[in-house]
Amino acid sequence: MITSKSEAGGAVSGAAPAIAARVLNLINGGVIVIDADRRIVLWNSWLTPRCGRAAARVIGQPLFEVFAALRGSRVEAAVLAAFAEDLSTAIPQAENRSPFPLRAAGSFDGPLIEQAVTVSPFREDDQTFCLIEIRDVSGTVEREKRLLDHAESLRARSYVDGLTGIANRRYFDVALDRELRRAQRLGGTLSLLLTDIDSFKAYNDHFGHQAGDACLSAVAQALASRLKRPADVAARYGGEEFAAILPDTDAEQARRLAESIREYVASLNLPHAPTAVRPCVTLSIGVASMEKGRLEDAKALIEAADKALYAAKRGGRDRVVVDGEA
Numbered sequence: 030m031i032t033s034k035s036e037a038g039g040a041v042s043g044a045a046p047a048i049a050a051r052v053l054n055l056i057n058g059g060v061i062v063i064d065a066d067r068r069i070v071l072w073n074s075w076l077t078p079r080c081g082r083a084a085a086r087v088i089g090q091p092l093f094e095v096f097a098a099l100r101g102s103r104v105e106a107a108v109l110a111a112f113a114e115d116l117s118t119a120i121p122q123a124e125n126r127s128p129f130p131l132r133a134a135g136s137f138d139g140p141l142i143e144q145a146v147t148v149s150p151f152r153e154d155d156q157t158f159c160l161i162e163i164r165d166v167s168g169t170v171e172r173e174k175r176l177l178d179h180a181e182s183l184r185a186r187s188y189v190d191g192l193t194g195i196a197n198r199r200y201f202d203v204a205l206d207r208e209l210r211r212a213q214r215l216g217g218t219l220s221l222l223l224t225d226i227d228s229f230k231a232y233n234d235h236f237g238h239q240a241g242d243a244c245l246s247a248v249a250q251a252l253a254s255r256l257k258r259p260a261d262v263a264a265r266y267g268g269e270e271f272a273a274i275l276p277d278t279d280a281e282q283a284r285r286l287a288e289s290i291r292e293y294v295a296s297l298n299l300p301h302a303p304t305a306v307r308p309c310v311t312l313s314i315g316v317a318s319m320e321k322g323r324l325e326d327a328k329a330l331i332e333a334a335d336k337a338l339y340a341a342k343r344g345g346r347d348r349v350v351v352d353g354e355a
């Protein structure tokens with residue numbers, strides 16, 4: 030076998046030109062070489078079924094006439110930099126994912142292939158050429174998108190209470206913190222309701238735990254359905270306790286809303302255990318509102334609402350108590 034040293038120091042056999050031509054057409058990606066006049070001097074067969082043009086039709090043609098869509102694109106800028114400044118460029122995928130109008134092999138109207146494109150200048154026989162490599166990254170992009178969707182759905186699920194379908198405690202903590210800071214920044218108001226199903230132990234003991242779960246779901250839906258503003262948040266705070274975050278709502282408005290929730294749940298007439306205070310499921314609700322200089326952080330607000338809730342329980346249940354009125 031005849032071998033000689035290549036420019037880069039690799040070994041090249043006498044059969045190299047034939048092998049190189051064969052390999053060029055076996056490469057799983059597009060390879061285009063253009064000369065300083067931007068005319069195509071090399072075109073591999075990967076490109077043919079993806080743009081409907083064989084080498085014979087494009088060799089000698091100006092690249093930016095064959096692909097007019099490339100005019101003004103990052104590819105044109107990279108080609109300019111290659112010839113003018115001897116710069117190689119890997120075109121960031123975030124910018125234009127499909128700079129060349131290429132489609133899946135044999136498809137004439139399918140979606141464009143997502144591409145990773147690199148542009149590299151080189152010199153041969155005192156002339157400058159530019160190598161353009163195109164890789165089909167549609168599969169990688171699709172996998173990336175599926176992973177992102179999956180991560181997003183996991184994240185969303187991590188904020189939802191599995192039993193009732195409303196927001197969970199983790200979401201409540203994040204939302205209360207965010208809304209408190211927003212209210213302080215804008216000088217607005219904010220109220221918090223803490224709600225507890227009355228004598229729920231008796232409910233479970235009488236009807237069984239599964240019926241208890243169904244009752245929790247029904248109360249959660251009832252609570253969520255009474256909150257009409259987009260920024261309101263209904264959350265399961267713990268076992269049989271629920272919370273409502275009410276931005277832009279003062280203590281009096283919050284009391285009225287709490288009363289309407291209490292009345293609505295009572296009106297559902299969900300049968301309760303014989304030992305409960307009422308024959309139907311009822312709620313006790315504690316209300317606390319943020320005030321300037323008082324109840325400004327989540328901990329203080331929750332404690333105040335909890336104290337009001339405790340007062341509602343002590344006062345006989347099935348009632349609303351506003352912080353400070355206990």
Ligand SMILES: Nc1nc2c(ncn2[C@@H]2O[C@H](COP(=O)(O)OP(=O)(O)OP(=O)(O)O)[C@@H](O)[C@H]2O)c(=O)[nH]1
Pocket residue numbers: 192225226227228229230231233237238239240241242245267268269342346
């Ligand atoms: N079915 C069901 N029960 C739950 C769940 N979480 C908490 N509980 C029950 O809720 C009941 C709460 O009981 P207590 O805290 O004693 O209060 P209560 O019986 O509601 O009485 P008051 O709050 O004083 O009116 C307990 O029996 C818990 O087991 C749940 O996810 N499903």
